[in-house]
Amino acid sequence: MNLNVVIMAAGKGTRMRSALPKVLHKLAGLPLLQHVLRSSAELQAQRTVLVTGHGAEAVEATVGADVRCVRQMPQLGTGHAVQQAVPALDDTAGTTLILNGDVPLIRPATARALAEACAETKLALLTVTLADATGYGRIVRSADGQQILAIVEHKDASDAQRQIREVYTGMMAAPTAALKRWVAALKNDNAQQEFYLTDIVAMAVSEGVPVVSAQPADETEVLGVNSPLQLAELERRLQRRHAEAQMEAGVRLADPARFDQRGLLSCGQDVEIDVNCIFEGSVTLGDGVQVGANCVIRNATIAAGAQIRPFTHIDGEADGVTVGEGSLIGPFARLRPGAVLGREVHIGNFVEVKNSTLADGAKANHLAYLGDATVGARVNYGAGSITANYDGANKHRTVIGDDVHVGSNCVLIAPITLGAGGTIGGGSTISKNTPENQLTVSRAKQLSLPNWTRPVKVKKP
CATH class of the missing domain: 2.160.10.10 (Hexapeptide repeat proteins)
Incomplete structure (x- = not known):
């Protein structure tokens, strides 16, 4: 499989209330980012690109020379982050897999299945159904449930859309050539004035590119850390x-x-x-x-x-x-x-x-x-x-x-x-x-001194 891997690690992590970049907080004794890097290493990608931002120097110091680092300054959304990664991608790799540095427990098998679902021709989204979907982008499907039409961010979702329990996990795989074209066309005309990577779903749909999904073995794999x-x-x-x-x-x-x-x-x-x-x-x-x-x-x-x-x-x-x-x-x-x-x-x-x-x-x-x-x-x-x-x-x-x-x-x-x-x-x-x-034996000779008295404390007048 010809593969690029992009790992998003630019966020500040305000809710962590810490000077330490969020992806460097430890889980089971290892920084969150290192868990993701270990999983991605098993995929044997042609190129791994790490997008840094807040605390970039500290984050970049933790990775090896085989990981290419690019910086997102300022941080203007997930789409903007991928825009920074695009020049570093290997054009010969047909698929680009996007992972999150603060979602540490993604299994290599799940990441591989997501990349394979793309098959260099489709946009593949990693989705999961949660009992509480608060904060996640919702998966909007066609009336028959067969086609993915869009991802709507939680803050932009209507009340009806917020009832949807199938959510986007923040991880996707896309044909590299199409990904480059789509992120270049992103706009920031939304409530946060950010460039959302999720907007490329609508672009894929409009081009007739199939949008498919893959699922993890359990929800623990896709849970992120924000606090x-x-x-x-x-x-x-x-x-x-x-x-x-x-x-x-x-x-x-x-x-x-x-x-x-x-x-x-x-x-x-x-x-x-x-x-x-x-x-x-x-x-x-x-x-x-x-x-x-x-x-x-x-x-x-x-x-x-x-x-x-x-x-x-x-x-x-x-x-x-x-x-x-x-x-x-x-x-x-x-x-x-x-x-x-x-x-x-x-x-x-x-x-x-x-x-x-x-x-x-x-x-x-x-x-x-x-x-x-x-x-x-x-x-x-x-x-x-x-x-x-x-x-x-x-x-x-x-x-x-x-x-x-x-x-x-x-x-x-x-x-x-x-x-x-x-x-x-x-x-x-x-x-x-x-x-x-x-x-x-090496000891001083034992002595007992007769008529010896202990010192007494002198009383002050």
Whole structure:
């Protein structure tokens, strides 16, 4: 299919009450415009043209070099927007598909069906029947209902026309050559003195060009965002769609209404997810993984049988986080970028791990920090202990051998290596390498001072 795609993203979005351009407000963690761009990318168009206006620089900065940007200044209606796009269209593409940057959930299959309905010879409109059609352009058909005669904008519609429930969604596909001719002939003799793209329907009818319609699978695909309320409502619809897809694949959600997927979530068999969990970026949960309530997990791979206990925060950022099979994480644990945990690793409450590897069976169960560390198998890392990995200018690494026991409240000053099988006495500050299979203690001598009295507060006269 020879195709241009035009995405309208010039509007200010006054009802959003925000300095941020409307199409950059986020839905499921992604700007509205990016949802549309992702769908349109699957169509493999010869050219994608983005029409910007309000906040143009910020909007254009979010798109790739493969998207051509044109500006609509000032914004004089949808027809005027397409007029700006016309010079950037690929003339060899027989069909031009027009999408809206603030209608984020259009499925690629629906967009493709709309373009195919055009077939390079017809004007195809994406329509939907709504219980409440307020604000939408109405589809006016012939008496037998077979022919589309016009689209009447809500503000220009008569009382009788406002009773029509079939509406225009703002998306259409037209023969490129005809579209160029029609938009050049648009006039602004209407209540708003704007150039309406919908007026090309009457032009097509007058030329004998068939005007046909295509419909989405459900109305959620064509709902736009004009206010924070609509954005929140669409967020819940999308999250419900995600929840249903996960449950159909076998995931057990404690409450699908309290589940947020803001990226890609891949789950194995028998995965259980409790309430109020957020998944961002790319997350993979292996067979039998259990995620407790109120967890946030971003860019992580969690292997089979692992348990992520409540209130755990895992954020892999660009480097990712890996949790091995059968590991126990949390509650109230934090795994940061570069954390790589082996099999049956235990990370307990208020333990933070960053840019560190923990081999099979290692444990840090309470109130500890492991940064820039390589931790061997079966290590027990005591409560209150930290790796002092930063000297004020550079990061250094701590290496802890297999079977080391680190007592409570220890400071390990990197760079340092703790020999396998060694024990670090509680309360030690270790700044030198330690030998294997020995107890190493570094503490000040304990003193008790007789006849010592505490200072007392001096009373002011």
